[in-house]
Amino acid sequence: MTRRSDVLVLGGAGVDTVIHVPELPLPLADSYMIDSGIRTRAGQTGDFVALGLTALGLDTHHLDLLGDDPEGDLVRALHHEHGIALTALPQPAGTKRAVNLVAPDGRRLSLYDTTRARPGDRFPEAALRELATASRHVHVTITQPCAAALPVLRETGVPLSTDLHDWDGENPYHEPFAHAADLVFLSAAALTDPERTMRRIAERGRAEAVVATAGAEGAYLLVSGELSRIPAVTPPAPVVDSNGAGDAFAAAFLYGRLAGEPPERCARYGAIAGAHACTVPATRAEAIGRAALLARAAGPNP
Structure with missing residues (x-):
């Protein structure tokens, strides 16, 4: 019998090669x-x-x-070190990998190796259904083969979230994720009109809440047709790398949601966790803990 869990995270396991460069864009040399x-x-x-x-x-x-x-071994070791349950299914094409170029101000350019996936890749339906129904929530990344898993996940009735990352609001690849999830995260970086895109997601899909992160400008939160701004949080240390800030925001928001907090409080948690992530070098895997998150959230200016 599958052990119960709070959250099943689907997809998005891989390895990054991190290179700190003098500036971005990187001049030809x-x-x-x-x-x-x-x-x-x-x-x-x-x-x-x-x-x-x-x-x-x-x-x-x-x-x-x-x-x-070797990349798969690194992923397995990371999960073992942090006590994260991992079900790793065989991928003959190899473990996902990317190269991250990081500028001195923390901005990042990611280069993804698309050869580490095959069009016919699928999660076995029985295993997917069993793990999903044993969870309170499922967070679906937009990596392959998660799109094909969406119909099965919706059948389970388990609440879903997803992160569309730097979606431009037009690329059709992202739409099944945007329309299937109960909670949608995305970055405002590629959006000329974040509110318009957020409202389209809510109107065309199932989302109860849509969150668009905007870096140093904070975030936008759309709930029940009402758009609000979530202030940015001052990082507790110098910003060294923005890699993982959006993932940290999503994790902290989900923590608040599963704890029964209102969306505005969840977004505040997300902003705190995202700011913390920007102070962690890309070469380290480190996330804010519950005590630190709640302590900062309780302060007047976290």
């Missing part, structure tokens, strides 16, 4: 000397959401396809 080193570590969007949820005390299970390769 024959070569650059990288004095800070080039490091490869486990941690893509699903890994970071699972890590954030676990640090906040939620029982988390992560399901994805992993290769029998």
Whole structure:
């Protein structure tokens, strides 16, 4: 019998190679000397959401396809180190990987290796259904093959969330995720009119709440047709890397939601966790804990 969990995180397991560059865009040159080193570590969007949820005390299970390769070993080791339950299904194409170029101000450019997936990849329906029904909530990343899993997940009746990341509001790949989820996160970075896109998501899909993060400008929250602004939170230390900030926001928002907090409070948690993530170097896997989150949320200016 499958053990009960608070959240099932679906997809988004992989490995990043992190390179700190002098600036972005990076000017064309024959070569650059990288004095800070080039490091490869486990941690893509699903890994970071699972890590954030676990640090906040939620029982988390992560399901994805992993290769029998060194990258897969890094992902398995990360989950083992942090006590995150992992169901890793075989992926002959190999474990997902990316290269992250990080500027001195913390901005990031990610290069994703699309060869680490195959069009016919699927999660076995029986395993997917069993893990979903044993969870209070399912967070679905937009990595392959999660889109094909959406109909099964909706049949289970378990609440769903997803993160559309830097969706431009037009790319059709993201639409099934946007319309199937009860809670939708996305970045406002590629949106000319965040409110318009958020309202379209709510009108065309099932979302009870839509959140668009906007970096140093805070976030937008749409609930029951009412749009509000969530103020940004001052990071507790210098900003070194924005990688994982959106995942941290989503994890902390979900923590609040599962604790029965109102959406505005959940978004405040998200802003605090996202600000904390920006102070963590990309070479480390570290998320804010529950005590620190609640302490900062209780202060007048977290």
